[in-house]
Amino acid sequence: MNKPKGTMDQLPREVIKWRHVEEKFREICHRYGFDEIRTPTFEFTSLFKRGVGETTDIVQKEMFTVISDANLRKYHEGKFDLDKRGFTLKPEGTAPVVRSFVENKLYADAQPTKLFYITPCFRNENPQAGRLREFHQVGIETLSAMNPATDAEIIALAKNYFEELGLRDLTIKINSVGCKSCRPVYHEKLKTFLEPRLDQLCETCQGRFHTNPLRILDCKVPTCQAAVKDAPRLIDHLCEDCQTHFSGLKDALDAFGIPFVVDSRIVRGLDYYTKTAFEIISENIGAQATVCGGGRYDGLVEEVGGPETPGVGFGLGIERLILTLEAEGVAFPDPEPTQVFIVVLGEAAKLTGLGILKALRDAGIKSDFDHLERSLKAQMRYADKLSAAYTLILGEEELKSREVTVKHMASSTQESVKIDEIPDYILAHLGGRR
Ligand SMILES: [Zn+2]
Ligand SMILES: [Zn+2]
Structure with missing residues (x-):
């Protein structure tokens, strides 16, 4: 279609x-x-x-x-x-x-x-x-x-x-x-001027001569432009x-x-x-x-x-x-990148990840997760494609300790952060960049 x-x-x-x-x-x-x-x-x-x-x-x-x-x-x-x-x-x-x-x-x-x-x-x-x-x-x-x-x-x-x-x-x-x-007085003056030049006008303007002669003045056809070159001007009348x-x-x-x-x-x-x-x-x-x-x-x-x-x-x-x-090469705003991408390993981690996702979004942070159930490596590659500022990595270990590895993608540094504190941590680190 x-x-x-x-x-x-x-x-x-x-x-x-x-x-x-x-x-x-x-x-x-x-x-x-x-x-x-x-x-x-x-x-x-x-x-x-x-x-x-x-x-x-x-x-x-x-x-x-x-x-x-x-x-x-x-x-x-x-x-x-x-x-x-x-x-x-x-x-x-x-x-x-x-x-x-x-x-x-x-x-x-x-x-x-x-x-x-x-x-x-x-x-x-x-x-x-x-x-x-x-x-x-x-x-x-x-x-x-x-x-x-x-x-x-x-x-x-x-x-x-x-x-x-x-x-x-x-x-x-x-x-x-x-x-x-x-304007009607001027129309008559314009028509008197154009009458002997009617055959130089394009077909559209020949019609306009009777209905809307003023429009002949802004016709882009060269013969029409030549025909009206010395026409009386409305601003003079x-x-x-x-x-x-x-x-x-x-x-x-x-x-x-x-x-x-x-x-x-x-x-x-x-x-x-x-x-x-x-x-x-x-x-x-x-x-x-x-x-x-x-x-x-x-x-x-x-x-x-x-x-x-x-x-x-x-x-x-x-x-x-x-x-x-x-x-003119004028700059338009860039699309706003995803700020946090949540990488999850396994079903339990996914469900915990969804809870974190909700908390992040409630805090106004643009964030997403792996919808396609990819491997760890593929999820990291996807986070790169999104230009995510931070990646959270959530596996068995993290579920047990209730602490998540937060990876700062630009500097490749990472830190362990308590699950409940993640939105505040991200907000504090995004600082003026949001
Ligand atoms: Zn007037
Ligand atoms: Zn014309």
Whole structure:
């Protein structure tokens, strides 16, 4: 049996890295005053259609919609409305958080609401492109605050996180994608500019011309990049409100001591972004890697049925982050070695050994014994493989005297210790190394 295409097993040596980046994220979020939220793995399909946007690649071709066997039969009989009652595995983290904010009336609490999440996400991507169908995201959202300093705080948190993980040479790119009053005006200007160049655009962008022309600006196809080279820039056509917000963001980033560049090509893929859009790029590994993207989404809460509420956040893929950290040669924590291995000779010694094992584990000491009933020599070899700091050797003699030989593996010295005193002896000797 094989795993499905586009999924991944996280083997123990990989999980150490995952836990490291997740725990660091939790710790940073805590420092910045964000609380963890967990939402279901699947939601009603309509949430993503409304909250991600009908014109996005995600909604148009990447969602996994799930249906129970019973409803599948009804669906084939034409008695189940998949659009209304179908579920979709979450393709991103923000819409579910916003749905939960509305459904649980978190807006009635003291505001803002500052939340973070760590979640698997699912998209029907082409695995040949190195993209997974089940991938993992961490992200944060601040709801109810219009303040540009709130946007700057989000960027500051992301930068702080990457730096504490050990990433260097980060570039922060910011832009404003306007709002529902200035963006449509700009759309018309952009379309007027692009119309005579339509035949230079890739097939996807020819579709975007009608649905989401802003996205043509960040298309990676070279002919598209050439076509938009001299396109009018949205930041030159912002309304007064968006302009004020953008300069407020720049002031707040300066105040946080965060260098940035303005890049009018940063538009983000999702329909609900307004005003601030940003990306953080790691420049150190030759190829530029976008490690994080986010922005403001002032219309989203209303879109999913809540009161008019501004929001800003970011999300980032854990897989890509770990690849970037590995490419930069960042050190991950070592696995914690077994501290004590109990070598036993004979059935009576084994049972006494199990009692000692329990006492050691109760004292918080990582310890184990021979599960395979090997010879003395083979048990010692196995203890070596585990890099156990101490080995206890337990035979007939030791049972009689109630004293055990404790071998310190690094120095090959050994000592006799009373059975009852073993946990204390080990704790005292492990000292600061635990
Ligand atoms: Zn505006
Ligand atoms: Zn294109």
